[in-house]
Amino acid sequence: MLAxxxxxxxxxIFSKYPDKRSAVMPLLYVAQEEFGWVSPEAIEEVxxxxxxxxxxxxxxxxxxxxxxxxxxxxxxxQVCTDFPCALxxxxxxxxxxLDHLGIEEGGTTEDGLFTVEHVMCLAACDKAPMLQxxxxxxxxxxxxxxxxxxxxxxxxxxxxAAD
Amino acid sequence: xxxxxxxxxxxxxxxxxxxxxTNGGWEGFKKAVTQHTPEEVINIVIDSNLxxxxxxxxxxxxxxxxxxxxxxxxxxxxxADESEPGTFKDRQIMEKNPYQLIEGAMICAYAxxxxxxxxxxxxxxxxxxxxxxxxxxxxxxxxxxxxxxxxGNWSCDMFVHLGAGAYICGEESALLNSLQGxxxxxxxxxxxxxQKGGGLYYEPTVVNNVETLANVPWILVNGAAEYKKIxxxxxxxxxxxxxxGHVARPGNYEVPLGTTFRELLFDKAGGTGTxxxxxxxxxxxxxxxxxxxxxxxxxxxxxxxxxxxxxSTLGSASFILMDESTDMVWAAYxxxxxFKHESCGKCTPCREGTHWLAKLMEHVIHGEATMLDLEKLExxxxxxxxKSLCALNxxxxxxxxxxxxxxxxxxxAYIKTPAPAAKPKQPAPVKKQLEEVAEPAGx
Numbered sequence: 001m002l003a004x005x006x007x008x009x010x011x012x013i014f015s016k017y018p019d020k021r022s023a024v025m026p027l028l029y030v031a032q033e034e035f036g037w038v039s040p041e042a043i044e045e046v047x048x049x050x051x052x053x054x055x056x057x058x059x060x061x062x063x064x065x066x067x068x069x070x071x072x073x074x075x076x077x078q079v080c081t082d083f084p085c086a087l088x089x090x091x092x093x094x095x096x097x098l099d100h101l102g103i104e105e106g107g108t109t110e111d112g113l114f115t116v117e118h119v120m121c122l123a124a125c126d127k128a129p130m131l132q133x134x135x136x137x138x139x140x141x142x143x144x145x146x147x148x149x150x151x152x153x154x155x156x157x158x159x160x161a162a163d
Numbered sequence: 164x165x166x167x168x169x170x171x172x173x174x175x176x177x178x179x180x181x182x183x184x185t186n187g188g189w190e191g192f193k194k195a196v197t198q199h200t201p202e203e204v205i206n207i208v209i210d211s212n213l214x215x216x217x218x219x220x221x222x223x224x225x226x227x228x229x230x231x232x233x234x235x236x237x238x239x240x241x242x243a244d245e246s247e248p249g250t251f252k253d254r255q256i257m258e259k260n261p262y263q264l265i266e267g268a269m270i271c272a273y274a275x276x277x278x279x280x281x282x283x284x285x286x287x288x289x290x291x292x293x294x295x296x297x298x299x300x301x302x303x304x305x306x307x308x309x310x311x312x313x314x315g316n317w318s319c320d321m322f323v324h325l326g327a328g329a330y331i332c333g334e335e336s337a338l339l340n341s342l343q344g345x346x347x348x349x350x351x352x353x354x355x356x357x358q359k360g361g362g363l364y365y366e367p368t369v370v371n372n373v374e375t376l377a378n379v380p381w382i383l384v385n386g387a388a389e390y391k392k393i394x395x396x397x398x399x400x401x402x403x404x405x406x407x408g409h410v411a412r413p414g415n416y417e418v419p420l421g422t423t424f425r426e427l428l429f430d431k432a433g434g435t436g437t438x439x440x441x442x443x444x445x446x447x448x449x450x451x452x453x454x455x456x457x458x459x460x461x462x463x464x465x466x467x468x469x470x471x472x473x474x475s476t477l478g479s480a481s482f483i484l485m486d487e488s489t490d491m492v493w494a495a496y497x498x499x500x501x502f503k504h505e506s507c508g509k510c511t512p513c514r515e516g517t518h519w520l521a522k523l524m525e526h527v528i529h530g531e532a533t534m535l536d537l538e539k540l541e542x543x544x545x546x547x548x549x550k551s552l553c554a555l556n557x558x559x560x561x562x563x564x565x566x567x568x569x570x571x572x573x574x575x576a577y578i579k580t581p582a583p584a585a586k587p588k589q590p591a592p593v594k595k596q597l598e599e600v601a602e603p604a605g606x
Contacts, residue, residue, distance in 0.1 A: 016322040018364060021344035025327055050344065063346045063507075064327030066286040083449060083497040084249045084407040084483050120330065120501055121248040122287050125407035125483070126414045135289040 002045055006030055010049065024050045024060055028067050037068045065119070066135070073108040073115035075153050078132045081118040084125035093129035094118050096143050101150075113157055114150070167381050167393075167401045168374065169417045171259035178294075180301045183262040189307060191383030192266045195273055196313050204274040208379065210387035212399050217242055217333075217372030218447065218478040220398075220467045223379075229357035230275040230367045238368040239272045240342070240356075241282040241376060244326050244333040247448035248501060249481035252403040253373035255415050257284070258291045260377070261298045265321065267376030269308060270383060272319045275369055280321040283338050286328050296323045330505035334553045335370040337507065339363050348509040349553035372479075374403060394420035398466035402480055409486040411436025425461040428484065439486040443569070446470055447478020449498040450558035452565035453491075456484075475565075491570040492577055495562040496524040502559035513556035516547035520563055530579045537574055541567060 003010065013026045027049055031042035038061045047054040061067040068076070079094045094105075098116055101109050108115040124130045127139035138149065166172050176182040183189070195204045209224030230237055241264065245253040256264055268280050284292040299321050303309045310318045324342055331337045332347040335356055341347035342363060354361030362368025378400055382390045391399045398420040404427055407413045411433030418427060428434065428441065435441055441456035446465075452475045454460065463469050470477040485494065503517040523540050526532040544560035551557070567574060 016324075019343065022324075022342060024344040025341070026325065028327070029325065052344070059346060060344070064286070064329050066328035082248050082501060083494065086497055087408040087483070087485065087489070088413075119328075120504060121246060121250075123245050123251040123254045123285070125249050125251055125405065125481075128407075132287060135287060137290070 002027070002030055002034060002042070003049060005034070020050050021052055024052065024057055025064070028057070028061055032067060037071045074113050074157055075115070076134050077114060077116045078119040078122070079116065080120070080122045080124065080128065080130055082121040084121065085128035085130065088128040090129045093141065093143065093146075097146060100143065100147065113154065166417055168256060168263070168377050168403055169260070169415060170263065171255070172417075177260050178258075178262070178298075180262060180298065180305070183260075187384065188262055188380075189266055191380035192270050192273070192307065193313065195270050195383050196315065196317075201274045201276055204270065204383070207387050208274070208382060211382045211390040212387075212396075213375065213378050213382060213390070214398065214400075214467065215372055216374035216378070216402065216479065218247070218450070218476075220477065223371060223375050226357065226371070227271060227274050227369055229355075230369060231359065232276075234359060234367050235278075236364075236366045237275055237277045238363040238366055239268055239275065239277045239280040240335075240339065240363055240368055240370045241268050241280065242333060242335060242338060242370055242372050243282050243284040243288065244338060245288075245373070245479075246285055246330040246333050247450060247479055247481055248498070249407050249445065249448040249483040250405050250479045251407075252405045252415050252479070252481075254288065254291065255403075256373055256377050257288070257295060261291075261295050262302070263377045263380060264373050265295075265298060265302055265308075267379035268321065268371075269312075269319070270379045271369060271371060271376060272321075273312075273317065275367075276317065277319050277369075279319060281342060281363065282321070282323045283332070283342055284323060284325055285332070286326045289325070292323050292325050299323070329507070330501075331507040331553070331555060334555065336361075337553065338370065339368065346507070348507045351552060374479075395464065395466050397468055398477075402465075404465075405479075405481045406432045406484065407482070408484040409435050409437075409439070409441070409489070410484050420466050421464040423462055423464055424456075427465065427482070428456075428461070432484075435484070435486045437486065439488055441484055442487045442489055443485045443491065443494075445483040445485075446480065447476045448481040448483065449501055449562060450554075451476040451478050452561045453485075453494070453569065454565075455569050491566045491573050492524075492527060495566040496521075496528050498562035499524050499559065502555065502562075506555060506559070510551035510553075510556060512547045512550040513559065516543055516556065517559050519543055520559070524563070527574060527577050530577060532578055533580045534575075534578055537567070537571075537578070 013023050027046045028038055032038050043057045044054050047057045081090045081094050101114055106117050124139055129141045130139040170177050174186055205224055205227045213223045214220040215223055272280050308321050326332045329347045332341045334349050336350035337347040356362040356368045356370050394400050401417050402420045404416045416431045443453050444456050445453050454473050454475050467477045499521045503521040506513045506517045508514045523536055540563055544563045547556055547560050
């Protein structure tokens with residue numbers, strides 16, 4: 001249960017707002033961090049915490065693209081293919097990444113490590129091609145750099161599994 | 164000249180509180196709180212003619228002056244939901260020079276005697292938002308934010324709120340809904356955010372863009388008269404231009420408003436960097452109409468007014484450059500797909516219109532369209548205009564209408580199907596249709 005595990009953090013979130021309902025977005029992030037996605041159980045719990053209907057929480061989770069309503073790979077790669085990035089080869093980069101990993105757009109690799117999605121502008125147009133990996137910026141990419149990063153993330157995943 | 168906004172280019176460590184403070188940081192805020200009444204601060208900002216840098220270009224000081232004085236609860240909301248394609252200026256301010264935004268927001272808060280400030284950051288600004296929270300905590304420790312600020316009677320706290328990936332939340336009323344835990348969809352106005360009933364938690368609220376507020380400390384320290392010496396009389400001050408696309412040196416450039424296109428695009432951004440010439444410019448991201456790059460246009464000073472005369476807008480000054488190899492139909496297709504994805508779905512003309520425009524553009528791109536479809540594109544776009552609660556709908560038609568206007572031949576080149584021989588049948592007169600419906604069914 002989020003309420004027990006993150007009691008202090010949740011209390012801090014609520015203290016920021018005069019209305020409990022405002023905590024729905026930050027709490028969905030807490031849930032996503034805990035489970036890797038926003039599960040139906042997580043939605044129920046956030047609804048109880050915010051004292052609103054689960055349907056309303058679900059509509060919020062569905063409206064915003066950064067909440068995932070299904071499990072993603074350990075590394076969620078969001079490649080910007082919006083217009084300014086596309087002028088600098090982002091579409092080709094996105095396709096090359098999919099081909100390299102052997103997946104379709106929106107798919108996850110069989111080992112469960114990588115999910116690749118194309119997304120709209122990420123405010124990094126001067127550093128295209130770029131992506132966000134679990135919401136952290138990775139910029140000025142090409143496929144050589146990308147392959148090295150994928151190798152590094154694979155090794156990191158192995159290390160963390162061994163711990 | 165030293166930078167006013169992108170001060171990290173002069174002082175790389177300006178993101179640290181002690182470095183910021185020793186380099187004149189918080190002087191504007193301290194001056195405001197200890198030497199001026201809130202009304203005086205508003206008047207200084209009105210006098211500076213600082214115009215909102217989020218896109219609309221409205222007078223920041225006048226916006227502050229709309230806040231009723233006698234309401235007990237008032238808010239400042241910083242619009243840090245920077246999501247316009249091609250815009251990445253607020254990100255640099257918040258990443259590299261966060262205290263200047265925090266100080267500017269606190270000056271605004273003092274001017275309207277706000278009870279709290281919320282910084283609404285787009286969700287993808289995850290790392291910088293957490294850093295902002297740490298910066299706010301440090302400023303709170305120094306009594307610059309929080310209870311009885313600088314030993315006075317006024318108290319005001321500041322919080323960061325993360326969005327979660329919705330372009331529409333850059334629209335101020337959608338942003339307020341999002342902050343309150345609702346879907347990020349625009350509100351009916353009036354009441355406007357500054358009015359009771361229209362703002363955050365329905366209290367009077369100033370919503371300002373990051374760059375707008377980052378101008379304010381300098382204005383307080385140096386005065387409105389000095390500020391107006393930068394730029395032009397109608398568009399004073401420095402402005403950050405985010406330059407992207409087909410340029411040699413993409414990035415943020417801070418120059419006075421009124422600088423010519425040529426200086427920015429060639430002297431600063433280095434031209435296309437290839438042997439190709441510039442073809443077109445989107446001066447305000449995907450939202451404003453595209454304009455062809457011409458010799459005459461290059462010598463125009465970049466101001467809010469001049470961009471209007473060129474048939475576009477300055478907006479947030481996100482300059483997307485296209486060289487002569489760019490397929491303008493593809494460009495329009497990319498942009499309409501963006502707006503279709505980002506339409507919040509509340510108003511029918513926008514939700515349906517962006518969907519059908521994207522469909523029609525798909526036909527064009529795949530060589531399945533006829534000349535009639537080009538008319539249809541224009542028709543649908545024009546029918547959408549002005550028919551929704553917020554401007555997303557009106558922005559969405561710009562990529563289509565402006566490319567059709569300036570680059571129609573490129574659309575025509577996509578048409579493979581010969582035009583239908585005869586004009587389509589006119590629909591039967593309404594009266595006749597009604598008669599047909601009214602006829603009793605046989606059998």
